[in-house]
Amino acid sequence: MLNERIEKALNEQINAEMWSAYLYLSMAAYCHKTGQPGMAKWFEVQFKEEQDHAKILFNYIVQRNGVVSLKPIDAVPTEWKSTLDVFESTLAHEQKVTSLINNLFALTTQENDYATQSMLKWFVDEQVEEEENAQNIIDNLKMIKDNGYGIYMLDKELGARTYTEAAPLAISTL
Ligand code: FEO
Numbered sequence: 001m002l003n004e005r006i007e008k009a010l011n012e013q014i015n016a017e018m019w020s021a022y023l024y025l026s027m028a029a030y031c032h033k034t035g036q037p038g039m040a041k042w043f044e045v046q047f048k049e050e051q052d053h054a055k056i057l058f059n060y061i062v063q064r065n066g067v068v069s070l071k072p073i074d075a076v077p078t079e080w081k082s083t084l085d086v087f088e089s090t091l092a093h094e095q096k097v098t099s100l101i102n103n104l105f106a107l108t109t110q111e112n113d114y115a116t117q118s119m120l121k122w123f124v125d126e127q128v129e130e131e132e133n134a135q136n137i138i139d140n141l142k143m144i145k146d147n148g149y150g151i152y153m154l155d156k157e158l159g160a161r162t163y164t165e166a167a168p169l170a171i172s173t174l
């Protein structure tokens with residue numbers, strides 16, 4: 001049986017993860033439009049990963065016999081000033097998601113819900129990786145500045161990213 005406050009917060013986090021998926025799909029569209037197909041591919045993988053994050057929470061609510069409540073997904077931006085701006089917005093967004101996960105984690109302590117806290121540990125670790133990935137790309141872009149060859153090579157490198165199903169889903173029977 002899921003605690004009511006936890007159930008509400010998990011449903012809100014599903015919505016935040018789906019908004020993230022939508023945001024990254026929009027960023028993929030922007031990168032396609034600016035002629036950077038490798039970066040678009042990177043964001044398309046990010047899009048799939050965010051859907052995985054939502055599904056992990058969905059599965060957990062189902063497992064605990066809770067109620068999944070899917071709310072509308074707000075519109076996302078469609079324009080950015082530059083490639084650097086896209087990745088800086090990615091980092092800022094991931095920092096925001098980290099604070100949402102931290103708040104959720106803190107709530108599980110308040111409510112003595114250690115099963116949910118244990119499930120959320122995967123998200124705590126994932127956020128470290130999410131912020132690090134965005135920061136590394138920002139560092140590369142700042143080094144390259146407007147060097148066309150550098151951008152071309154970075155685009156090729158990011159285009160090699162492949163999607164792997166999130167570990168909690170790979171072992172789930174749902
Ligand atoms: Fe679901 Fe990018 O954190």
